[in-house]
Amino acid sequence: MQQPLDNDHFAKADEHPAELQHSLKESRQVLQVIFNQKELTLWENEAIAMANHSTRSWEATVEFVSSSTQVAKYLPFSSFLQWARSGSYLTKDSATLGAAYFRVGPEAVKHIQPNNLSRWAALGRSLYKGTWKSSTLSTSFFDLSPSLLKALSFPDLETFTNLIESLSARSYDLAGECLTIGNTVLGSMGRERSSFLILWQTLSENSWRDIKGVLETYESSVSGIDEPLRNRFLSLTNLLVLHGAKDTPRFLAQGGSALGTLKTVEQEHILDLCERLLKRSPTSVAAFLNNLSVVINRVSMPQLDFWFDHGVGILSENPEGGLAYFKLESKTSEQMLEGLSSSIALEGISNLLHLYCSGLSGSDIEVKESSTLAGKNLGWVSADIATTEGKNVYLPAMMDVFPTKKGNFDWYKVVSTHQVARLEFGSFDFSYDRPSTQFNDLRPSRALPSSSFAVEKEDQWITDMGHYFSQFDNRRIALDIFTTFEDARLGFLIKHEYPGIKSSYNSIQKHAVSLRPQIKALPVQQAIMEILVQFSLDEYTNLLVPRKYSKAIRVLAKLQRCLLDPIAKIEDTAESALRAYNIITKIPNEPDDDWQEEDFDSDDQFSDDELSEIIKELDDMNSEDPVQDIEYASPDAVDFRGDFKPELVQTLNKLREGTGMSADGDQQELDQDQLEQLLKDNPEMSEIDNKDMDFAALFAQNMLREAGLTQATSQAGQGFGPMQHVEESGGELDTKEPKTYVYNEWDFRAGDYKPKWCIVREKTVEEGESAFFNETTQKYASLLLDVRRQFELVMPEGFRKLRRQPDGDDFDFDAATEAMIDLRSGITPSEKVYWFRNKQERDVSVVFLLDMSASTAEAIDEGKPINHAMDAPKDPVEYMTWLRSRREGLVRRQYKRIIDLEKEGVALLMQALESIGDVYGIYGFSGYGRENVEFYVIKDIEESLTDGVKKRIDKISPLHATRMGPAIRHATTKLSRQDTKTKILFLISDGRPQDRGYSREGVEKEYAVHDTHMALIEARRLGIIPFCLTVDKTGHDYLKTMCGDMEYEVLDEISMLPHRLPHLYRKLTI
Amino acid sequence: MAKNNNAFYNQYTIEEYYINKEPFYLPVADEIQLFEAAYNGQIPILLKGPTGTGKTRFVEYMAWRLSRPLAIVKNNQDKEANAKNRIPLITIACHEDLTASDLVGRYLLDAEGTRWMDGPLARAFKYGAICYLDEIVEARKDTTVLIHPLADHRRTLPVEKQGIVLEAKKGFQLVISYNPGYQSALKDLKESTRQRFIAIEFSPPPPEVEAEIIRKESGCTSAHARSLAKLGEKVRNLRDHGLKEGASTRVLIYAGKLISQGISPKRACHVAVVWGITDDAEVQRSVEEIVTAIFAD
Known part of the structure; x- marks a missing residue:
């Protein structure tokens, strides 16, 4: 069956496992056809030699032998031999490596120049350092080789491999991952590959840890960038890395995606700007690109240029300031953007609109972002359309449709006026039984429930609106007509009642008209609905109408005109909608091609005779040929009028009031199933898959909760959410939680504020024992008497x-x-x-700000721990108990901490202050990080000295760090609300301000001192007298900077604090 | 009687200051009947309400109304006689330095030594005038107590320094006014003072009435008057939203007067209403937006 080779060979082959022998046999049969005898022998020799390298090299040989059959087809024998030899060398080093090399051979050789074969093997070899980890890396290199060779040019592959190798010197795991990801990423790259490889090279020298991140984010980040520009972007990135920029993946992702949203020309322009900026400040480039998306969201390109130039200007004068400017961490930058952009953010004007709306409507109307209502899942789904749910007005978060700030503001004003008009002019007050003012009522009177039968519970919850809509077969059409008519009525009333808004209202109506769809393109019924919408936008002339129905439309126009009367009420809307419904549902929804232009601005009066006439006419017209109707679709919403859901609001209001009354007057609770049913019957809910049970259930549940009919399940993350961790490098903070306040922070290097930098969270100290307060009073009885006498001496001077x-x-x-x-x-x-x-009354308010940082836990010298060994019981058993109890802290702490003295001082001062009747507040502060500055209320400035307050003093305890600036700013805010002649801010601390990130680049502690200084200056500008008292003996150095020319005192003897505090205070206020 | 000592101004002694011309007053409810009843029953009256709701005007109107001759005047002598029925109106603006002697009287120095001079309250007492203490809470509490004996059944005024007790002449009527809007613990009326009065509450009139008042007082067109009344109503909605009190009818009338003098409505509302009622920039801006919504030019 086989041709015998010479014995020696055969014998050697024989020694090898059967597997090898078997594949040798098989391959030879194939190769016999390709190779001549000599070549065949050479091949066989090669195989045997390879198998004899080491004990495990036969595995590689098997791969070699079986791959040979394929490889031989692609390569001339000389190259084949080279391939075999290269593999053989590899096998000498590591059988696994060799095996991998040979295994991919058939695939790899398709994509490689034969003369590169040995270099390729060498590349793989270069990754192998004799360890098993390196062998894994090298193996996977060979495994990936086919696709690498296919995608990359050989020089690129060499560079890539070199890079992987240098990475492997740091971490084999990382190198392995990068090899895999790099394979796909590099493979899909175009011409920018070489730039990318250069960037990689730089990264591996400067910040190799970023490489993986860059690879992972690369594709998504540059996908939007025009391909030829990617080169530039990458070389820019490269330069930045060379200049020591950190966090390249984030930079690539943010900068790339921001660039990606722009047009090619704009991308080019931005890159020009970056290259310009690079010469001045490479770090600013990173900041600029990171924040690019924020900036371009707010301003146009030419405006951006202006903003940019200003930043460059600052940069040349003050590099730190410029950097902060591009980081958007400076107020100048913020103001610049604000001034340039024509867009208006709701956030900035929500309070204004809140007052405006409250003024117009007479009820307290909050202005919120639409997304908050959509987020409540009550049935309003759109997050960027204005609406109201009967209590608040919801507006989109941002408006930049119009080219000027005024235009956008006017839009907000018109929109909120329109939403408030729904409340002011009674859009939700529809009462089924109330007669209209313009019509003979056609509404069939509501069947009165017979008293002998209990009414279905559900029925009591049907709103008047719901009852009205239940009269119609096609509720969808009825609702569309109703809302369109009602909006027309409101539009008229607004212009009538508020003539000042008329011109903006008109121009916004015009704008809305320009966005309306082509009437001609719609099927007739929808076209007529669309015409109604345009009527409601005051468009009565030059309308294209289907000739056939011109008369019907004329009647509709008259119907709507009936509503344009100052005395028309919502019931009139209902009546006219009822009539319009009778006309429109007679019109088939079919395409038409007979259109003519007409005007409808005549002032003719509507009459019911005319209506019956037209209905008869329509009946005749369409009786003969019933055409297949196109399914009716609602007209597009008019954006400035927003979402109008009268029935839903009525339901919600009813739920809020809980006015479902049964026939015998008992209040009945509506359960969720019934509400679901109600919601499903409501045509307003059909926007979201009407018949979907789950939505109905969800909405029903949320509505009950909104109305307070069920106990809201408290969810984590509501109210006081978990502590968020915000990176110091992050941007502005915002907070919507109650009792949290956002403050700016002063960056003294940039010479500007970092806007909205810190969140102060106000908390009330929990109550402890009142014993502390009483004990202190007793302990310092004589001192207290003295202090009181001194304080009282201040008093009579007033009435001399x-x-x-x-x-x-x-x-x-x-x-x-x-x-x-x-x-x-x-x-x-x-x-x-x-x-x-002389009745010059004392008119002083004061805020004491206590440092509650961890360092106040430090013991002070006085009264050192007295539990020293002398007190130890002699008896061994007792001693053990004593020792244990001491360890467990059961022995009352006998030494005093700084905070204890602060507490004592405060307790004494409180008593003294009570005796002269000054207004005072006592607060503590601590915190951790800028997003979490804790501000503890011990006694609020408006609070009186209750037992609760006394108990709180007991619980003052050392907590975290000391971020003084925001605490001072918050105290200043509280003080500035006081209406007294003298206002004092009394700061008691034990050391320099410090906190996580309360420094520049984590080293420059001066930052904190300067911020505190600024906070104190701000207080003084508001007419507040700041005073700092510190117990830090080494405090003189920084207190000079911190307080400037403001007064301060360093207490030499800490234990003197309780004595000194009242005296100081007295001195300050007289 | 008016003494025209000087061609440039009119000067009256306080007990001779009568309201001769009918002041314009549009009643909102039954306040006129209440006042008349209280006058006849010798009950002191407390007028409560925010500024500019017509408290002072009401007192003036009542002083005029109550002085009106009951019989039709037939000849000049009767006119003279009727003049005696007229009720003087003595208004005292209370301030925190108002002392008891400012009200009752004090010794003054003159060439001969000292001379007693009656205070306005004593004079009102002697002449049977309507004594109107405006913004009573502004006065110090010890001063306020002074009115206790004359504000109950006694109707007497002890004048310690002279060692006499004055008894009120028939027709003496004590009216005090008070604005609960500034309620702070310091400036509240003592319970014992409070309970010596009947209280008539004043609030901004309904829009139609207010429009009529504005039109009548300012002489502007009724369309403008209606718009101003609407503005007043909307601005009052902002109470408790940064405004202590809304726009009073008084400022609306001022605006109306400016408009009828040819100032543009927006500008007039600006200077009379927006800037007048608050210093808070944000509230100002909101009120301005309401103004620009209501007035077209």
């Missing part, structure tokens, strides 16, 4: 009788007598003959 005044309550008899004597003796008497009670 001032004698010899030119004006006053009554005569000062001494002076008067003297004056009389003078008069009699011919001397000009003094005019000062009155006494006057």
